Amino acid sequence: MSERTGTSRGALLAVSDLHAAVADNRPVLESLRPGSDEDWLIVAGDVAERPDDVERALRLLADRFARVIWTPGNHELWTTPRDPVRLRGRERYEHLVGLCRSLGVDTPQDPYPVWRGPGGPAAVAPVFVLYDYSFLAPGTTTGAESLAYAHRTGVVCMDEYTLHPDPYPSREEWCRARVAETERRLAAHDRSVPLVIAGHWPLVREPTDVLWSPEFAQWCGTTLTADWHRRFNTAAVVYGHLHIPRTTWYDGVRFEEVSIGYPREWRKRGHPKGLLRQILPYDGS
Numbered sequence: 001m002s003e004r005t006g007t008s009r010g011a012l013l014a015v016s017d018l019h020a021a022v023a024d025n026r027p028v029l030e031s032l033r034p035g036s037d038e039d040w041l042i043v044a045g046d047v048a049e050r051p052d053d054v055e056r057a058l059r060l061l062a063d064r065f066a067r068v069i070w071t072p073g074n075h076e077l078w079t080t081p082r083d084p085v086r087l088r089g090r091e092r093y094e095h096l097v098g099l100c101r102s103l104g105v106d107t108p109q110d111p112y113p114v115w116r117g118p119g120g121p122a123a124v125a126p127v128f129v130l131y132d133y134s135f136l137a138p139g140t141t142t143g144a145e146s147l148a149y150a151h152r153t154g155v156v157c158m159d160e161y162t163l164h165p166d167p168y169p170s171r172e173e174w175c176r177a178r179v180a181e182t183e184r185r186l187a188a189h190d191r192s193v194p195l196v197i198a199g200h201w202p203l204v205r206e207p208t209d210v211l212w213s214p215e216f217a218q219w220c221g222t223t224l225t226a227d228w229h230r231r232f233n234t235a236a237v238v239y240g241h242l243h244i245p246r247t248t249w250y251d252g253v254r255f256e257e258v259s260i261g262y263p264r265e266w267r268k269r270g271h272p273k274g275l276l277r278q279i280l281p282y283d284g285s
Contacts, residue, residue: 009117010038010066012124012280016200016240017046017073017259020057024263029057032275034065040115041065042124042279043105044240044258045073045200050083055099062103067113069106071126072096073200073241074219078162089166089174093128108182114193119281122235123189127182127199130175134223135205137215143172150215157219179224186232194235196279202239203228204250207257211242229253236279245273254282 013034020029034041041061047054047070054076062068076096079088087095097107106113112123133143140146150156159171168174189195197203201221208217220241229237229251236254243261247254258277260266 010034010036010040011118011278012040012042012115012120012122012196013065013276014042014044014198014238014256014258014279015260015276016044016238017243017261018043018057019046019048019075019260019262021048021050021053022262025260028260028266028275029060032061032064038066038117040067040069040113040117040124041276042126042196042198042238042258043068043070044126044198044238045071046075046240046259047073049075049078049080051076051085051096051099054096055103058100058103058105062105067106068104069113069124069126069198070100071108071128071199074157074159074163078158079164080162088164089168091166112185112189112195115196115280117280119235119279122194122196122280124196124198125186125189127186127197129178129182129199129201129222129225130171131201131219132172132175132222132224133218135208135217135220137218143218146215146218150218153213153215155213155215157216159219175222176224179222183228186228189232191233194233196236196238197228197232197234198238200239200241202242202255202257203237204255206250207239207242207244207248207255210244229255236282238277238279245271245277247273 100107108126108128112125137146137149165171165174203225240259
C-alpha cells in the first residue's frame with residue numbers, strides 16, 4: 001500500500017534536473033524510491049552531461065520503478081572536452097535514445113505509454129523541442145538582438161559553447177524540426193485519452209517571468225509550443241530546467257516544475273514539494 005496514494009495501484013511521479021554527476025546530488029538520486037511497486041517515474045531531463053553518468057542514473061531508477069519515461073534536457077546534449085563520447089547534436093540525442101531503450105526506458109521516439117493507474121487513463125508524452133530564442137530578452141525584437149543583449153549583460157547559457165545542433169545549421173533550425181515532428185505526433189494522438197506532456201523546457205513563457213535574469217528566458221523554450229496545452233487534451237504539463245519547483249496553472253491546465261537543481265539551490269530553499277512530484281492522481285495540493 002502506498003502512503004502517497006492510499007492504493008496499491010501506484011502513482012505517476014516526476015522529477016528533473018537531477019544533475020547526478022554533482023557529488024552532493026548523488027545521495028539525492030540514491031534516495032529516490034517508489035512508494036509502490038506500481039509507481040511510474042517521468043525524468044524530465046538534465047540527468048547528467050556524460051552518457052555513462054546518464055546510464056548509471058537511469059539504470060538505478062529503472063530497477064526501482066515499474067516504468068521510467070525520459071526526455072533530454074540541455075545538459076545531456078552537451079559535448080564537453082572530457083567526455084569520451086564525442087557525438088554532437090542529433091547523433092548524440094540518438095545515442096541517448098538507444099541507451100535508454102537498452103534499459104527499457106521510454107523516450108520521445110517511442111509510442112506514448114498509457115498510465116492506467118489512479119487518475120488515469122492518461123498517455124505520457126515525453127517531448128523534446130529545444131528552444132529558438134523566441135522568449136526574447138527585455139527590449140529586444142529579434143532572436144539575434146536578444147542573444148546580443150545576453151552577451152552584453154554576461155548572462156549566457158553554456159549551451160552556446162557545448163550544445164551543438166549538427167547536422168542542422170543552428171539550434172533554431174533543430175528546434176523547428178523537433179517542434180514539427182512532435183506536433184504531428186500529438187495531433188495524431190487519440191483525444192479521448194488525456195495527455196501528460198513532459199518535456200525539459202516549459203511549453204509557455206510565463207514560468208520564466210520569475211527568473212532573476214530575464215535574458216536567460218531565451219534558452220527556456222519556444223513560442224511555437226504556446227498553445228499545445230490548449231490544442232491537445234492535456235491533463236498536466238511537466239517540465240524542469242528553471243530550478244524553481246512549483247505548481248502553476250495556465251488556461252485551466254496544471255503545470256508542474258519538478259526540478260531538483262544544484263546543491264546551492266536546494267540547500268537554500270529545501271525541497272518544498274518533495275523530491276518526487278505526484279502528477280497522477282492529482283492530490284489537489
